[in-house]
Every structure is written in structure tokens, then in C-alpha cells.
Amino acid sequence: MAGGRGISTRSDAAKNRARIVAIAEKFFTENGLDVPMDTIAKQAGVGPGTLYRHFPNRGALIAALVEDRVGDLQKTHRSLVESPQGPAARLDQWLTAMRAWMTSYDGLPGPLRQAWEEESTPLGANCVNVIEMTDELLRNAQAHGLARAELTGRDLYLANLGAAWAASAPSATKTTGEVVANLLTRGWQTESSAGVAGGD
Amino acid sequence: MAGGRGISTRSDAAKNRARIVAIAEKFFTENGLDVPMDTIAKQAGVGPGTLYRHFPNRGALIAALVEDRVGDLQKTHRSLVESPQGPAARLDQWLTAMRAWMTSYDGLPGPLRQAWEEESTPLGANCVNVIEMTDELLRNAQAHGLARAELTGRDLYLANLGAAWAASAPSATKTTGEVVANLLTRGWQTESSAGVAGGD
Amino acid sequence: MAGGRGISTRSDAAKNRARIVAIAEKFFTENGLDVPMDTIAKQAGVGPGTLYRHFPNRGALIAALVEDRVGDLQKTHRSLVESPQGPAARLDQWLTAMRAWMTSYDGLPGPLRQAWEEESTPLGANCVNVIEMTDELLRNAQAHGLARAELTGRDLYLANLGAAWAASAPSATKTTGEVVANLLTRGWQTESSAGVAGGD
């Protein structure tokens, strides 16, 4: 119908992709991840076929959006790595940022848990990426004796994913998230009870 | 309960209900909570109408199964309350038992998070119940200075729900659960980092 | 359970039947004929089995209620037959009363149309009865040259049933019924158009 020669067509496609991403971003932010694909396509002014050309399935679309946000997260990571703060503070801030990323969209923890450690899937690749960044900051804290030695980035990742998920509970307040996070940082024990329960 | 003469007409109903519960238990355990109601009915050898007579909706069926398991949990609670162990150890064991309960069925944390603090729904009532038991053991630990004073049963409940959820990740190993739980108990910080990062 | 000897049981049954009728009357009046049988049984404090013992099916229950109202209609008929008014006025009043009967319950015209001329069904028997009463008053009017000779009670019955049905339209006003009835009485033609259209 258009009849351009090739390059123009490509830019068409790029424009479409961009519009889809923008609309999906909006819808996912406002309504969570449960929006039907058709709705997104319609809003983006394209047919579902076009949507599926750019993103072979729902997961791919989510992954693309998530990837964008991972970009921001990487910036945070870089700035934390170079930050003058102590390793523990850095890790702490990192985890907070990570949880924010995990709750970018309502319902995101689900796919994130699903893709966890699946290096092959696009979403999984991002997860691995985030885990590695976590690992880096964690190791640094461990090197200074500020974080328990037996922990890994994976552990922190998954635990915080659970925290992010829990904090999205219907009757959860804003505080809820912080409390749960705090628990992950300090545990429920006091120093005097250490060794008495759990652990090791 | 079954009994001899006159009173019943319930013998058959009870039998059916029991069969439904047994089948649901089986399916939920094997395939998670997403089994179609009709499948359960069919397998139980009853019509959908009968299923819906006993359990007006999927939530009610889940609640019934969960309630059974809460029974076990209560026993655990009682034995812990009377246990000679120290308060911290008791709380620790309680939380482990609670997480086991939360993962009775694949997908259970979802409804549990949903019903959380809804006293009116059958499932919510059970949650409240569990939270209270948690609270009791927590307060006891707090009274001995073995658990941080600002925590509540709700906090521990929700955090552990998140942990239970996270530990159900597809590629999670058995260890995963323990590690996350351990994190909730002791936090990631070492003593020397306390105060440097995180909460309060 | 009661243990009376027979007569007492019978009175139990009668009491049940009466309660069912009373409740059904109430429900049908308030919510139309679409109320589920179970609802009526429950409200009447009996099991559905009992309900079905007294009334073998929904139609029978409706028929029983309708029959009660036919009783009133018969009184009206008698008083009209003995009334000093002219035959045309009597017929007119009769038709009004009949339409009121036809709309005793929302949705009644349906079953009435269905049962129409089925002498064998209980509801049909009532219809036949009403048609006969109509016929009597009509014939009287015809004998005085006040009603068109070719009409029968059946015709008037069915036409008024249609009118009753139409007057139950959602956005019908109170006037609607009267207007339609008036149409059935006088037709849409003026005298000067008689013979030009329709008829014969």
C-alpha cells in the first residue's frame, strides 16, 4: 500500500514497534500485566499480527519493557559502584532499587519468578543480569565483612523478589514493603538470640 | 459422625463431600490450584452441581482444604507453646511449619495473599488465625529480648508468605527455601554492619 | 418425627402447602414468575422435594396461584351478571378485570398463552373457565346488538392477553394499558372509515 523502497518500510516498522512499546508501557503501568494483547494492539493502532511480529508472544513484550527498566537499573548500579558510601549502604540501596524494578508493573514478580535463571529466555537473561549486579555489590560487602559470607546474589535476588511480591498484597500499606525489606536486612532475631535458632 | 439411625441422609452427602475433598486434595497437590472445577467434579464422580452445592466456588474449596491443614498447624502451635525449647527456637520452628503450610499446594500463596486480612472470607479467617498464632510466639520471643520489638505477627506472616512464594520458583532447589528463610531470620548484614545500612 | 396418627400428618401437609402458596404468591408478586423453585422452597422452609410433592412442577404451582385469583374473577363475573348496567358496560368492565388478572404476576401472560385451550392442564382449565365467562358476557352484549356478532370469547380473551402482555413492556406507562385496551374496544378507525379498511 505504501510502496516505499525498503528503508522507509523499515522505519515504519520501527515506528510501530515504538508505539507498541509506549502503549504497552502505559497499559501495564496502569492496569498491571493482565491486559489482553488485543487491547494493546488496538490502542497502538496496529493489528494483533503486527504486535506478534515484533514480539512473538506476551512474554517477549514484557521482557522488552523490563529490559528498558533494566537499563535504568544498570545506571543505578554504576553510580552505586562508584559511590563513596560504604559497601553495606550501597548494597542496601541497590536492593531497594531492585525491588522497585521488580514492581515496575503490577504482576511482574510472577513472570520474573518464572524466568528466573532461564538464561535462554529474553526475560531470564535480564534476571541473570540483575543477579550478577547484585552479586557484585554483595561480594564487595562480604569482602569487608559487612554481609554474611555464605550468601549469594541469587539468594538476595529471590528473597527480594518474594518481598516485592508480598508487598503487592491487596491490603498492604506502603510501610509493608519497608518492613519486609528491613526483615531481610536484619532478620527478626536480636543479637542476643543469634545462634539459638535457625541458621547454619 | 456417620452414625446409626434416622438422623442422617447425610451419609451420602458426606461421602460425596469427602470424595470431592480427597480428589481436590490430590489434584491440587499434583497440579496446583489451577485445576478446573469440572475436572474435580468429574473425577470425584459427581456432577458440577454437586460440587457447587458443597463448595459454592473455587475459593470455598481451597479454603476447606487449607482449613484442614490449619488444623495440623494448630497442633504444631500447641506443641511448640508447651515445648521446653527457648522462645527463639520455637518461633523459628513455627515459621518453618507455617511456610510448609503456605506451600501445601502449588499456587496457594496467591489466594493467601489475596485473602490476607479479610476476616470475612473463609480463607481469610484462616489467615487471621495463623497470624494470631504467629503473634503469640513472636511476642513471647520479644518478651525475652530474642526478637526485635517492632515486629508484628503480620509482618512475619507476610514476609514468610513471600518467602514461600519465592521458594516455589520453577528452578528453585530445596535449599532455596531454607536460604531465604534464613535471610528472614538473620538478615544479610553481619553484626559489624548494623546501623550502617537499612531500616530502623 | 412428629408421630401423630394420620390426621395430624394431613394437617401438617396442609399447613406446608398453605405456606408454600403464601410464599410463592409473595415472591411471584414481587419478582415475577422467574423465581427459582428452590428459592420458594427455601423461603417456605421446606425442601424442594416437598414443594414438588404438592406441585408436580412449576406450572402446577403457577396454576394453583392463578386459580386462586380466578376465584376473585368469578365473583366479579357474578356481580357483573347481576349488575343493573348495560351489557356493553358489563363486558367492558369484565375485560378490564380480566386483564388485571392476566397481569397478577409479572410474566404470567407467557404461561397463559402457552396453556391456552389446553383443557387438560390445570392452568389451561382455568383459561377455559375465564374464556367461558367472557363468552357469556359477550353473547349478552351481542344479543343486544352492542358487540359485533362475529366475535367469540376466545377472540376477546386472546386479544386482551396480548394487550396485557404488551402493557408490561419495560417503558410502558400506566396509560399504555388503557390506550391499548381502548383500541381493542373501539378500534383505531373512526365511523366514517368503516368498511374502507380491514374487516370481514
Place this chain on the structure above:
Amino acid sequence: MAGGRGISTRSDAAKNRARIVAIAEKFFTENGLDVPMDTIAKQAGVGPGTLYRHFPNRGALIAALVEDRVGDLQKTHRSLVESPQGPAARLDQWLTAMRAWMTSYDGLPGPLRQAWEEESTPLGANCVNVIEMTDELLRNAQAHGLARAELTGRDLYLANLGAAWAASAPSATKTTGEVVANLLTRGWQTESSAGVAGGD
């Protein structure tokens, strides 16, 4: 409509839609409006999804079929308007045609009564349309003193709808419709009884 190159993709959709309409027409004619949607879909050789794509609900499907028939009715209207016959005869013929339309399918009067005067629904729009055509012919008759002045198109529409409904009674004969219609035209009174009973 089918066409040659490029524009379409609709050829198949149109074909499907046509098939659906044809099947629905057939089923509705033979079995009344109560045919399950799934049945129609299956018979049309399409999935239920396709059926619902074309007609978002049963009402829309009915409306589409009814609209087709309204087309015929409009032709009748035009030819009557231009007819050399007198206004009363025209109105009479119009009402007959309208009743025929109203009974296109068994059970149609129901939805028609429901949608009556709901300009917003597709079916309602058609009703309004028909009422307006009725009004036009009625006014013409009134202008010549051939129809009672106080009547409106709405009145005639609804009264005839009731007549159409009544004439669909199970044991109604072909004659029944005519008799009832005749009643609406001339009323049951003779001239000599005018004023004695009814109206005004």
C-alpha cells in the same frame, strides 16, 4: 462487494458473516430465537469466537436479522405512501405488514418489547424506525378523519406487537391473527354501543 484486488481480506470475513446470518436465519425461523449461540456457530462451521467477533452478543445477531427485514418493511412503507389507495386502507395494510415483521421469528416479540423505545440499542433503533413509519401513515389517516385523533404511532405499534405475540400462541390458527387484528381496527363495539362503554 466481493471485488478484485487488494482492498479486501474481507472476502472471507464477509463469507463467514453471511454464512452465520444464513444459518441463524434458518434456525431462528425453524426453532425460534432460543437457539444456543454455540449451535449456530457450529452449524455455520465457525468457532464461537468468530461468531462473537461478528456479533458481540445474541441481541446483536437478532438485531442484524431484524434489520434485514426492516429493509423489506421500508419498501412496503414507500409503496404504501405512494399507493393510490385511501389512507385508511394504507394504514391497515401497513399494520398487517408490521405484524408479519414482528413475527418473523418465533419469540421475536419478546426482544422487540424489551428494546421498545431504547434508541441506543441496535434493535431499539429499528423499533423506533418502524414506529415512525407507523406514525406517518397514521397521521395521514387522521388528517382525513379516518383514524381516531388521539392515537399515536407508539400506541398502534405496541398494540400490534401484543397482537402479534398473542397470535403466536401454540394453538392459535391462522385466523387468530386476523381476528385479533380486526379487533384492533374496529373494536368489539358496534356503533350503537359507542359511548356506553370504554374509553375517553
Place this chain on the structure above:
DNA sequence: CATGAATGAGCCTTCATTCAT
């Protein structure tokens, strides 16, 4: 005679994804 448990066909939709045009 009452009870209420059981039946089970039937209904309307929704949506991720594919593929003909």
C-alpha cells in the same frame, strides 16, 4: 410424608496465537 442431595445438560464468553489475504 419430608428432606435435601444429586443430577448434568446447557449457556455465554474470553483470549493467546496463527495464518490467509
Place this chain on the structure above:
DNA sequence: CATGAATGAAGGCTCATTCAT
């Protein structure tokens, strides 16, 4: 490369009526 039509499984639920207890 875009379109949007088609798919079709799946799913939750109702209710008139029967019948075992």
C-alpha cells in the same frame, strides 16, 4: 511487512426435577 479474521479450548455456574434416605 501489516492486517485482522479465525480459531477453539477452557471455564465457571444455574436450575428444574428426580430419588435415595
